Ligand SMILES: Nc1ncnc2c1ncn2[C@@H]1O[C@H](COP(=O)(O)OP(=O)(O)OP(=O)(O)O)[C@@H](O)[C@H]1O
């Protein structure tokens with residue numbers, strides 16, 4: 044990292060003016076040959092951009108999906124769970140045939156290519172779930188992914204899947220998988236997947252910032268670089284200027300959103316959820332959602348009528364307990380409460396399977412305040428300015444890297460607190476995998 048780190052970087056190119064690089068084009072050529080691919084590369088190397096371009100070029104029926112709603116929205120796809128009709132939580136592949144719906148089967152039966160973005164957040168069981176569902180949908184095909192071409196985009200140095208919570212889920216994992224990473228899925232060993240790595244970074248222009256980000260990615264940041272970064276990021280945004288906060292925990296995100304809500308004039312209205320059965324403390328939305336007119340909100344679910352998707356951001360126009368009007372891309376939409384179902388998993392150690400029972404129902408508006416988001420939700424996004432708040436510590440591999448690499452330029456970085464070496468975490472399994480995966484191709 045040389046001097047002049049804070050030199051202004053040119054803004055990212057508009058999608059319309061982007062010319063694919065030869066390394067991006069090479070991936071399209073490989074895709075056109077029908078191969079299954081894993082396309083990797085550092086943050087901002089244009090994986091998602093390439094993905095959307097590829098869509099126009101592939102001749103067959105192609106579907107796009109991603110593990111989270113926001114990541115799916117970024118590439119115009121749907122969540123893996125909705126596309127494959129999978130249940131939330133661990134995928135026990137031996138059970139999928141029991142609940143696979145005819146509509147899902149019909150859609151998938153017609154598909155030639157499945158494209159997944161942000162595959163680093165796809166867990167091993169989920170990739171096996173995709174494999175099983177495709178084999179079921181493609182009745183006569185017993186090959187990996189039912190013979191469907193699978194094109195996966197992602198950077199394993201970014202965020203991993205959310206780890207399993209309950210002891211039974213952990214027990215299931217220990218029994219079946221070496222790790223949660225998608226490359227430890229059973230199907231990964233069986234399938235033939237060519238690896239491509241993109242090397243040119245496009246999100247950031249400044250060489251010093253790129254070098255710094257690479258060092259954060261690999262966990263090799265010299266102390267004096269970190270000191271310089273902290274010096275640059277040590278500032279607070281001007282009052283009233285719109286800026287997004289990227290934070291490690293939901294607690295920080297909630298605090299920030301509450302503070303922003305308090306700045307809006309008027310009294311907040313509270314929309315209370317109805318909870319039936321057992322939801323523990325893990326609610327899918329705020330049980331007491333506080334809203335004001337003009338509040339910035341994010342949708343938490345896809346609209347069956349397609350007016351919004353999980354991750355869409357809008358502004359509140361009017362509030363009633365049973366109906367909130369939100370302005371979304373210049374259009375007013377009426378939002379009504381939706382029902383979330385909670386299932387419980389029990390691991391059967393003899394059959395080595397996982398059972399699923401519905402144990403609760405939660406009804407609430409599918410909205411949350413959105414001045415701040417978790418780093419997890421920010422993966423795949425590009426921001427010109429953001430506050431990065433790592434709270435007491437970063438706790439997941441790749442978390443600090445994802446947060447910092449969202450920014451196009453260091454000029455837009457506002458650190459809530461200095462970053463420490465301990466915040467920079469790299470997963471050993473990723474280092475190992477990337478060494479072997481990269482050998483023949485990079
Ligand atoms: N060939 C290109 N020429 C110029 N700009 C590009 C090119 N490819 C991508 N970009 C720009 O670089 C930025 C980052 O691209 P993109 O989001 O596709 O990267 P990514 O690899 O998916 O990153 P992440 O790992 O964070 O998801 C975007 O602003 C995009 O417009």
Ligand SMILES: [Mg+2]
Pocket residue numbers: 090091092160423
């Ligand atoms: Mg991306």
